[in-house]
Amino acid sequence: MTRHLTKALMLIAVLGVAACNNPDRYANGAGGTGANAANGISSSPLGDPNDPKSIAYFNQTVGDTVHFAEDQSTLDPQAQQILAAQATWLARNSDYGVIVEGHADERGTREYNLALGARRASAVKEFLAAHGIPATRMRTISYGKERPIALCSAPQCYAANRRAVTVLTQPGNS
Amino acid sequence: MRLFRPLAIAIALLGLALVPAWAQSRGPLKIEINQGVIEPIPFALPAFVAEDASAQQYVQRIDQVISADLTGTGLFREIPQSAYISRITSFDAPVQYGDWKAINAQALITGAVSIQGNQIVVKFRLFDVFSGQPLGQGLQFAGSVDTWRRMAHKVADAVYSRITGEGGYFDSRVVFVSETGPKNARKKRLAIMDYDGANVQYLTSGGTLVLAPRFSPDGKRILYTSYKSGEPRIYVMDLATRQTRILDDQQGTMTFAPRFSPDGNTVVFSLERGGNTDLYSLDLATGQRTQLTNTPSIDTGPSYSPDGKRIVFESDRSGTQQIYIMPATGGPVTRISFGAGRYSTPVWSPRGDLIAFTKQYEGRFHIGVMRTDGSDERLLTASFLDEGPTWAPNGRVLMFTRETSGVNGAPSLYTVDVSGRNLRKVPTPNDASDPSWGPLLP
Numbered sequence: 001m002t003r004h005l006t007k008a009l010m011l012i013a014v015l016g017v018a019a020c021n022n023p024d025r026y027a028n029g030a031g032g033t034g035a036n037a038a039n040g041i042s043s044s045p046l047g048d049p050n051d052p053k054s055i056a057y058f059n060q061t062v063g064d065t066v067h068f069a070e071d072q073s074t075l076d077p078q079a080q081q082i083l084a085a086q087a088t089w090l091a092r093n094s095d096y097g098v099i100v101e102g103h104a105d106e107r108g109t110r111e112y113n114l115a116l117g118a119r120r121a122s123a124v125k126e127f128l129a130a131h132g133i134p135a136t137r138m139r140t141i142s143y144g145k146e147r148p149i150a151l152c153s154a155p156q157c158y159a160a161n162r163r164a165v166t167v168l169t170q171p172g173n174s
Numbered sequence: 175m176r177l178f179r180p181l182a183i184a185i186a187l188l189g190l191a192l193v194p195a196w197a198q199s200r201g202p203l204k205i206e207i208n209q210g211v212i213e214p215i216p217f218a219l220p221a222f223v224a225e226d227a228s229a230q231q232y233v234q235r236i237d238q239v240i241s242a243d244l245t246g247t248g249l250f251r252e253i254p255q256s257a258y259i260s261r262i263t264s265f266d267a268p269v270q271y272g273d274w275k276a277i278n279a280q281a282l283i284t285g286a287v288s289i290q291g292n293q294i295v296v297k298f299r300l301f302d303v304f305s306g307q308p309l310g311q312g313l314q315f316a317g318s319v320d321t322w323r324r325m326a327h328k329v330a331d332a333v334y335s336r337i338t339g340e341g342g343y344f345d346s347r348v349v350f351v352s353e354t355g356p357k358n359a360r361k362k363r364l365a366i367m368d369y370d371g372a373n374v375q376y377l378t379s380g381g382t383l384v385l386a387p388r389f390s391p392d393g394k395r396i397l398y399t400s401y402k403s404g405e406p407r408i409y410v411m412d413l414a415t416r417q418t419r420i421l422d423d424q425q426g427t428m429t430f431a432p433r434f435s436p437d438g439n440t441v442v443f444s445l446e447r448g449g450n451t452d453l454y455s456l457d458l459a460t461g462q463r464t465q466l467t468n469t470p471s472i473d474t475g476p477s478y479s480p481d482g483k484r485i486v487f488e489s490d491r492s493g494t495q496q497i498y499i500m501p502a503t504g505g506p507v508t509r510i511s512f513g514a515g516r517y518s519t520p521v522w523s524p525r526g527d528l529i530a531f532t533k534q535y536e537g538r539f540h541i542g543v544m545r546t547d548g549s550d551e552r553l554l555t556a557s558f559l560d561e562g563p564t565w566a567p568n569g570r571v572l573m574f575t576r577e578t579s580g581v582n583g584a585p586s587l588y589t590v591d592v593s594g595r596n597l598r599k600v601p602t603p604n605d606a607s608d609p610s611w612g613p614l615l616p
Contacts, residue, residue: 106583111518
């Protein structure tokens with residue numbers, strides 16, 4: 001139940017895909033409304049979730065998010081399984097660029113959490129690179145504890161927030 | 175009352191300085207802050223004399239600021255004006271000490287305000303009532319009318335300084351992050367205000383995420399981290415012109431946690447590359463960058479010693495966050511924190527004697543201080559989330575971020591005395607975090 005709710009929240013949060021050179025899809029203070037927000041409104045095609053080549057399919061079916069233990073950046077077997085599937089999908093859909101976002105829960109100081117988020121994003125990038133995705137297709141960005149998706153102050157929310165999200169960038173726009 | 179005094183003194187001696195120094199001696203008016211004052215010094219602040227009609231409107235406001243500054247320290251208590259026997263109708267009239275002794279005022283502050291055109295002049299005198307003489311010379315401050323709050327802060331700084339022997343801190347400003355919006359989409363703007371929360375001005379629009387501004391030692395520039403380019407980068411802003419420039423711009427890196435050297439010429443900061451975070455310094459004049467640490471750990475939160483020779487920082491090289499000191503040019507590193515828990519955000523006191531830090535221990539967050547060799551650790555606060563202390567210019571008070579828990583959890587700014595007493599919330603128009611306390615203004 002929590003898992004499904006989390007998934008739904010995540011989907012809302014990642015509806016936007018980075019479509020320009022600015023990897024900060026939260027720009028203009030808006031959580032998860034795309035990156036072309038210079039004019040206040042952005043639009044990005046997500047595609048048909050039944051189309052295995054669509055971003056929606058990647059986000060939901062392959063899974064764009066992996067989670068981490070407290071103060072850790074190691075990839076557990078479940079995370080490795082998701083990332084292996086991401087690597088397979090990315091190899092087949094080689095037009096997309098990748099921005100890996102690293103996040104931390106609120107139980108840490110701001111600057112350490114920025115560094116921790118960077119470690120997590122980097123762990124994902126290295127895993128994907130080791131599975132054949134060219135490093136030149138990938139960038140990383142850390143948000144530290146600045147962009148939680150689960151808002152409660154309880155272990156299940158902290159766990160949901162300790163994450164790395166693989167965000168696709170549009171073909172020709174990366 | 176007089177009969178009981180010897181008894182009070184005896185109790186004080188047994189109670190190991192739990193009463194203020196003045197109560198023990200009745201000597202010259204003076205507080206030793208280190209003695210752990212818990213009984214505030216009573217002062218009288220009769221309304222400042224308005225020396226012309228247009229000054230009248232400022233008198234009460236100036237008195238309120240002076241009173242709030244002094245009572246806000248927890249070291250002073252104002253005797254209400256309704257208790258006064260004497261009235262002060264002329265700034266230069268002789269003081270009737272007996273009238274002020276009778277209401278138990280230890281300190282008497284008198285003053286006058288006058289306005290000529292756009293200029294305001296605030297004069298004051300401080301009297302030690304029990305020894306029956308002025309404490310220091312009368313002083314006057316002059317400036318444009320819109321700086322009337324600063325005049326009041328200057329009076330309070332002088333009073334505080336003469337009685338405590340410490341530098342003042344009321345005429346100072348704080349840069350911080352003003353926050354609005356829900357927890358998952360916080361809009362953050364850089365803002366600057368007086369130390370007491372007045373005169374808030376916004377420095378950025380809120381369009382991009384900004385974090386952790388830091389004052390330059392002269393108070394004229396700030397460093398901060400912004401996602402303006404899409405990736406976290408350090409910027410420097412000139413406060414007078416609001417012009418900004420990026421400090422160090424290399425693709426594939428993140429820069430954050432900046433702090434000025436005491437001479438303002440160098441910035442020490444964290445640079446992340448490939449998931450690893452090390453410390454660097456950057457010479458602002460030449461742009462020359464020097465790598466200070468080179469480990470696979472997270473090295474961040476650097477802060478210079480007041481003499482600029484050493485840097486205190488946090489690192490998880492031992493497995494958890496701990497505090498270390500090294501020469502400002504890099505080199506041998508000494509660990510100074512050894513207690514249980516995680517230590518972070520170390521900041522060197524402007525007096526050089528203490529290092530303030532954040533500590534996480536058993537699910538709680540604390541602001542604490544320790545000596546520069548790591549001894550005498552004292553935790554000053556405890557809450558769900560306290561972090562990021564910054565020192566008042568005189569090294570006696572810390573300001574920090576306290577965040578409440580839950581879906582609607584939000585941050586505010588608090589101050590606490592270095593003794594751990596006098597915890598106070600700083601009023602801000604919106605939620606607020608990441609304070610950096612600037613220097614005492616000239």
